[in-house]
Amino acid sequence: DVQMTQSPSSLSASVGDRVTITCRTSQTNYIFLNWYQQKPGRAPKLLIYGASNLQSGVPSRFSGSGSGTDFTLTISSLQLEDFATYFCQQNYTTPPVAFGGGTKVEIK
Amino acid sequence: QVHLVQSGAEVKKPGASVKVSCKASGYTFISYDITWVRQAPGQGLEWMGWISAYNGNTNYTQNLQDRVTMTTDTPSSTAYMELRGLRSDDTAIYYCARGGCSGGSCYPLFDYWGQGTLVTVSS
Numbered sequence: 462d463v464q465m466t467q468s469p470s471s472l473s474a475s476v477g478d479r480v481t482i483t484c485r486t487s488q489t490n491y492i493f494l495n496w497y498q499q500k501p502g503r504a505p506k507l508l509i510y511g512a513s514n515l516q517s518g519v520p521s522r523f524s525g526s527g528s529g530t531d532f533t534l535t536i537s538s539l540q541l542e543d544f545a546t547y548f549c550q551q552n553y554t555t556p557p558v559a560f561g562g563g564t565k566v567e568i569k
Numbered sequence: 570q571v572h573l574v575q576s577g578a579e580v581k582k583p584g585a586s587v588k589v590s591c592k593a594s595g596y597t598f599i600s601y602d603i604t605w606v607r608q609a610p611g612q613g614l615e616w617m618g619w620i621s622a623y624n625g626n627t628n629y630t631q632n633l634q635d636r637v638t639m640t641t642d643t644p645s646s647t648a649y650m651e652l653r654g655l656r657s658d659d660t661a662i663y664y665c666a667r668g669g670c671s672g673g674s675c676y677p678l679f680d681y682w683g684q685g686t687l688v689t690v691s692s
Contacts, residue, residue, distance in 0.1 A: 493677045497614075504664055504682035505606075505614065516680065548614055552670060552677035556630050558604070558616035 463488045463554040467547075467561035473569040480536040482564045484549035489530060493552045496525055496534045499563075500545045508547075509534065536566075544568055571595040573665055573683035580689045581655050588651040589686045591665035598646040599623045602669030604679055605639060605650045607661040615661075619669035620648065626671040655690045662687050 464487040474480050486492060494512045497505040507516045509525035512532055522537045536543055549561040576590040591603060604619040618629035620639040627639050638651045648665055663686045666679035 495678050497679075504666075504685055505679070506682070507678060507680050510678040510680075550614075550679075552675075556616065557619075557628060557670060560614040560616065563613050 462556060463551065463559045465549060465551060465559045465561040467549055467564050469564060470562060471565040471567065473567050474539050475569045476539055476541060478539045478569075480539050480543075480566060482534045482547055482549075482566075484527075484532045484534070484561050486530050486532075486551055486554075486559075488551065488554050491553050492529075492532075494525075494527070494532045495550045495552075496523075497548045497550060498543075498545045499548065505548065539566070571667065571681045573667065573681055575663075575665060575683040575686045578687040578689070580691065583656055583690055583692055585655050585690075586651060586653040587655060587688050588649055589663050589665075589688070591648040591650070591683050593646045593648070593667070596667075598641075599643060601667045601676055602671045603639070603641065603648040604666045604669045606664045606666060606679075608664070608685075609658070609661045612661075617650070617663075619671050621669075621671035622648065624672075628671055652688075655688075657690050660688065660690045 466485045496509040499505040513525045524535050546563045546565045548563050551559045572594045574592045599622045602619045605617040620627045622641045636653045640649045665683040667681045668676045668679040
């Protein structure tokens with residue numbers, strides 16, 4: 462089965478900081494990589510699809526990049542409402558869907 | 570506006586079954602798969618499977634395929650997930666989401682989610 466490794470598993474940051482979260486997959490063939498944000502008690506929310514496409518309505522401070530086996534989610538200037546847990550997710554794998562373990566972004 | 574509204578919380582005893590519903594609105598129901606994802610307390614996201622709302626094709630995760638059944642009812646635009654033989658480690662929030670790749674066309678992202686249904690398994 463595919464392995465998806467997110468790092469770090471948690472981080473502390475301040476408002477205004479630039480934050481980078483990485484996701485590494487063990488799959489080497491075609492990748493379709495998505496990023497989600499989840500706040501406590503809420504359902505996940507799609508932020509980025511296809512590695513770098515911003516979902517409609519998501520602020521432009523969020524961006525995604527990467528190819529091959531290594532992908533990155535960047536928040537250019539962290540806002541209060543961005544403190545949450547972030548998950549990467551991949552399709553076209555075995556099993557068909559895999560999620561990363563999550564990165565919790567906390568207030569420093 | 571797209572909405573997915575799930576049924577309410579359930580408490581079940583070990584060995585029982587639970588059936589969670591997910592009513593869709595705001596889009597053409599048969600044009601997208603419905604995916605089910607669960608999240609145990611304090612844990613990450615686990616994909617359970619998906620179903621084509623067009624033809625009923627399903628694909629389940631291997632470790633649940635003997636206990637889970639996903640169905641849809643097109644006239645009511647509702648998807649269902651039934652889990653049988655409940656165990657304590659099935660205690661989780663169960664989410665439905667729009668999207669999937671059950672066969673035919675593929676929409677490989679989950680862009681709208683239900684609010685979640687807490688299923689608690691306890692004797």
